[in-house]
Amino acid sequence: MVQTDIPQLSRECNDWREALRSYREQFNSCKSELQQIAGHPLSKDLLPDVERYHNQFHIQLINIHDLKHAIKSHDRRLHFEASAHEGQIAEETLADHESLFDQFVSLENTLKELANEFEEFKVRAR
Numbered sequence: 001m002v003q004t005d006i007p008q009l010s011r012e013c014n015d016w017r018e019a020l021r022s023y024r025e026q027f028n029s030c031k032s033e034l035q036q037i038a039g040h041p042l043s044k045d046l047l048p049d050v051e052r053y054h055n056q057f058h059i060q061l062i063n064i065h066d067l068k069h070a071i072k073s074h075d076r077r078l079h080f081e082a083s084a085h086e087g088q089i090a091e092e093t094l095a096d097h098e099s100l101f102d103q104f105v106s107l108e109n110t111l112k113e114l115a116n117e118f119e120e121f122k123v124r125a126r
Contacts, residue, residue: 001085001088001089001090001091004088004089004094006078006079006082006087006089009075009078009097010075010078010079012097012101013071013072013074013075013078013097013100014075016067016071016100016101016104017068017071017072019104019108020064020067020068020071020104020107021068023060023064023108023111024061024064024065024068026111026115027057027060027061027064027111027115028061030053030057030115030118031054031057031058031061033118033122034050034053034054034057034118037050037122037125038050038054040125042125046121046124046125049121049124049125053118053121056114057114060107060110060111060114063107063110064107064111067100067103067104067107070100070103071100071104074093074096074097074100077093077096078093078097081093
């Protein structure tokens with residue numbers, strides 16, 4: 001068992017989940033924009049990009065949902081362990097927190113890259 005600042009870990013979880021909610025809104029908006037773009041005549045060289053972005057938005061929205069759920073479960077576990085063990089959590093739980101942070105950063109980088117690529121695509125599709 002490790003003595004840690006549970007409120008700080010919980011705040012981090014909440015911050016990550018809030019960021020993921022924001023990304024979910026952004027990518028749902030991107031999906032709508034893509035549907036509008038696809039509704040207009042496009043050159044044949046852009047059609048594979050439309051399909052790729054459609055697939056990527058779907059995949060990334062699933063990734064956002066899954067990570068958000070994992071973070072929420074982890075936050076519940078933090079509170080349970082802290083209350084059951086007088087403010088202490090298992091080392092495994094702390095390692096899971098660090099792993100979730102790594103997953104969050106990795107997904108965030110992927111999402112930012114995809115959003116930037118989509119912005120470039122929108123310019124080409126005009």
